[in-house]
Amino acid sequence: MDIDSLRSFLAIVDTGSFTRAAAQIHRTQSAISMQVKRLEEELGSPLFDREKRPLSLSFAGQRLVSHARRLIAGHDEALDAFKREDTSRPIRLGCPDDYAESLLPQFIKTLRSQVGDQTFDILCASSTRLRQRLDRGELDMAIITRSPDSDEGWLLKHDKGVWVSGSDTDLVHRRPLPVALFDKNCKFHATALDGLGKFGIEVDLVTFTTSASTLKGLARANLAISAMASGSVPPDLQIIHDAHLPPLPAVDIVVVTASRSHPLITPSAVSQLSHTFLTQELPQASLA
Missing domain, CATH: 3.40.190.290 (D-Maltodextrin-Binding Protein; domain 2)
Known part of the structure; x- marks a missing residue:
């Protein structure tokens, strides 16, 4: 899964809003919507229940949160190690x-x-x-x-x-x-x-x-x-x-x-x- 897309997904989870997430990670709302759509297509499940207000995670979205945090943490740790060497x-x-x-x-x-x-x-x-x-x-x-x-x-x-x-x-x-x-x-x-x-x-x-x-x-x-x-x-x-x-x-x-x-x-x-x-x-x- 694309790391940037996972970052956008977690930004939405943490802010509770596509709009606020877009502002925090300096992307357009349409851009992060496309990233979420690609994740959903890759996983074969919707990640948010868009019928509910406020925005809430689907069952698949809840499962993805912990995996996404571990994947990003591992990615950043590896990148930092190589950057220090480089x-x-x-x-x-x-x-x-x-x-x-x-x-x-x-x-x-x-x-x-x-x-x-x-x-x-x-x-x-x-x-x-x-x-x-x-x-x-x-x-x-x-x-x-x-x-x-x-x-x-x-x-x-x-x-x-x-x-x-x-x-x-x-x-x-x-x-x-x-x-x-x-x-x-x-x-x-x-x-x-x-x-x-x-x-x-x-x-x-x-x-x-x-x-x-x-x-x-x-x-x-x-x-x-x-x-x-x-x-x-x-x-x-x-x-x-x-x-x-x-x-x-x-x-x-x-x-x-x-x-x-x-x-x-x-x-x-x-x-x-x-x-x-x-x-x-x-x-x-x-x-x-």
């Missing part, structure tokens, strides 16, 4: 390449101060690909750019997109304009190209890539201008302040976790991590 494994962390130099070191420093001297297995990829890896259980957590109109993850930093160049500031006036951008999954890619098109600027797209090092290298060599988050701009590149270039969007950088993550990556640990980063951002925001 805390030494590396934390699998994903991060877009453009945040690897600017944000990632402080992220790791802060997290290690909370969970101990853990080893990190780090994968750099676009936010879209990191979400896919999380869904497949191949990562424990990831730093990503939040999707538009989404509340996903725990906020780390508010940032904005900027245009950058190397030492040749006249490059911005060249036509067609040589541009190097992050790949098509990046929020800045489509915005930059669409905006340049609306401004009537012909573009020479030199490259699109997931590599921040490539974009910075091309900008340093005065082969192209680029677009990136302001917090990712290194000291040797210049932010272009030119009204003839289209504005780039603001971004929220967040941390998201897998549904089954590393044992040390708990909601409270990630919440504290978010609070620390936002506190660090406050002095910068007050100066803006």
Whole structure:
């Protein structure tokens, strides 16, 4: 029998209500109703007498209660034992390449101060690909750019997109304009190209890539201008302040976790991590 379904069943038993059980275990009432229905189909008996008020257990439901409590207790005991043994494994962390130099070191420093001297297995990829890896259980957590109109993850930093160049500031006036951008999954890619098109600027797209090092290298060599988050701009590149270039969007950088993550990556640990980063951002925001 499915452990989550048994948890929902016991929540109904303990609260005496589908509605209260749904609120306590943070599921919809329809979701736990479906779980109970699957249990009833598996056992071949109704678990509640739905004709009575208040809600009461059927004979089969009464029999299941003690079994469910033992099954869940055994499941949790086994899981806790393995989790205790598994805390030494590396934390699998994903991060877009453009945040690897600017944000990632402080992220790791802060997290290690909370969970101990853990080893990190780090994968750099676009936010879209990191979400896919999380869904497949191949990562424990990831730093990503939040999707538009989404509340996903725990906020780390508010940032904005900027245009950058190397030492040749006249490059911005060249036509067609040589541009190097992050790949098509990046929020800045489509915005930059669409905006340049609306401004009537012909573009020479030199490259699109997931590599921040490539974009910075091309900008340093005065082969192209680029677009990136302001917090990712290194000291040797210049932010272009030119009204003839289209504005780039603001971004929220967040941390998201897998549904089954590393044992040390708990909601409270990630919440504290978010609070620390936002506190660090406050002095910068007050100066803006």
